[in-house]
Amino acid sequence: MDLSIVLAVLAGMALALRRRRAGSLLLLGAITWIWIWSLPVVSDAVRLSLEQQFPDRPVSEYPAAGAVVVLGGAVASSVPRGFPYPELNNASARVWQASLLYHAGRAPRVIACGGDAAGAAERASEAKAVRRLLVALGIPGKSVVLESRGGNLHETAQALRSLLANLGVRRVLLVASPLRMPRAVETLRAAGIDAVPAPTGVAPRTASHRPANWLPDARALADSSRALDEYAELVIYRWRGWASPGSGERLKF
Numbered sequence: 032m033d034l035s036i037v038l039a040v041l042a043g044m045a046l047a048l049r050r051r052r053a054g055s056l057l058l059l060g061a062i063t064w065i066w067i068w069s070l071p072v073v074s075d076a077v078r079l080s081l082e083q084q085f086p087d088r089p090v091s092e093y094p095a096a097g098a099v100v101v102l103g104g105a106v107a108s109s110v111p112r113g114f115p116y117p118e119l120n121n122a123s124a125r126v127w128q129a130s131l132l133y134h135a136g137r138a139p140r141v142i143a144c145g146g147d148a149a150g151a152a153e154r155a156s157e158a159k160a161v162r163r164l165l166v167a168l169g170i171p172g173k174s175v176v177l178e179s180r181g182g183n184l185h186e187t188a189q190a191l192r193s194l195l196a197n198l199g200v201r202r203v204l205l206v207a208s209p210l211r212m213p214r215a216v217e218t219l220r221a222a223g224i225d226a227v228p229a230p231t232g233v234a235p236r237t238a239s240h241r242p243a244n245w246l247p248d249a250r251a252l253a254d255s256s257r258a259l260d261e262y263a264e265l266v267i268y269r270w271r272g273w274a275s276p277g278s279g280e281r282l283k284f
Contacts, residue, residue, distance in 0.1 A: 065252065068259075071244040074251035077258045078234075082209035085216070085228040090128075092133040093229055096201030098176070099138045100226070101129045101192065102184070102207040102215060103145035103157050105164075117160035124231040125206045126161055130168040132204055132229060141165055142194070142203070144178045144187050184215060185273040188222040195224060203231040210257060214265045217274035 064220055067073055126196045129141050143165065145157025156179040166172050181187030195203065205226040207215045213232045219226040268274035 059127050066247055068255035069247035069249070069252035071248050071251040074248075074258075076257040077262075078210065081213055081258060081261060082123050082230075082233045085209065085212050085230050087230050087232045090131045090137060090229075093135075093137050093204055094202070094227060096138045096202040096204045096227060097140075097198065098203045099129045099141045099229070100196070100203045100205050100219075101125055101141060101143050101161060102187065102205070102211070103181075104208070104211070106145075106157050106160050114259045117164060122208050122231075123164075125208065126164045126212075127168070128182065128229065128231045129206045129234075130165060130170060132206070133174070137265070138204055140174045140176055140198075141170060142176045142178055142191070144181060144191070146179045146182050146187075152250060184218050185268065185271075188224065188273075190216045192222045192224055201225055206231070209233045210261055214261065214268055214274060215267065217265075217276070218268060221273060221275040 066249050102125070104116045104120075105126050106119055117169050132138060133141055143158040143161040145161060156177075158179040160178040162172070162175045162177060165175050176194070176198070178187065178190055181190040191203075195201075197213075202225040203219075205212070205215060205219060209230040209232075212228050216226055265274065269276055
């Protein structure tokens with residue numbers, strides 16, 4: 032909630048200059064901004080406006096593809112080399128989704144994305160950590176391909192284009208969190224990749240009739256912040272030509 036911080040700083044400056052009316056209004060604006068986005072009903076609305084663009088479905092309903100692509104973000108950070116336990120975060124469901132798609136026969140290989148972090152000599156890349164998880168879920172190591180050259184989503188899409196061309200793959204099942212999926216689909220398709228969205232599950236909307244959902248909540252504020260950040264990223268990607276508006280339209284199959 033960067034805007035609220037800016038407003039609070041401006042309020043402090045105005046009050047320090049003894050402009051009490053302006054300072055009070057700015058401070059009220061900062062508090063109101065935070066309060067609105069911390070309401071669960073508001074947070075759900077902005078979050079689901081992204082997450083419900085590509086609803087999840089049974090793995091058996093997805094078309095066959097040349098590969099399952101798992102975008103980075105499944106682990107909280109790169110882990111030390113040799114450490115047996117990747118540090119998972121709340122986006123790690125994408126690893127399970129990729130495993131389900133592979134075992135359902137939707138694709139013969141899984142491509143794990145995730146570049147090296149700073150200090151790569153001491154820490155393994157996320158792609159390698161995800162491969163260990165996929166192998167633990169029963170996928171043969173030879174069926175897991177690593178893509179660790181990309182940094183941001185645009186760089187990953189460019190690296191994937193070359194990798195898929197070398198593998199002779201035309202269509203992929205794209206696995207990412209529902210919140211990130213609209214930008215991910217647009218970015219990969221802008222790079223010339225036939226990407227079928229296969230998101231992980233969408234968290235349900237809270238019941239608006241519950242009084243508690245009209246009261247500020249820290250988790251709702253965090254969800255709103257992530258959704259607004261994702262909208263900002265989507266605008267930037269489209270402005271830079273990295274994502275194509277309309278290329279992320281829903282698929283029917």
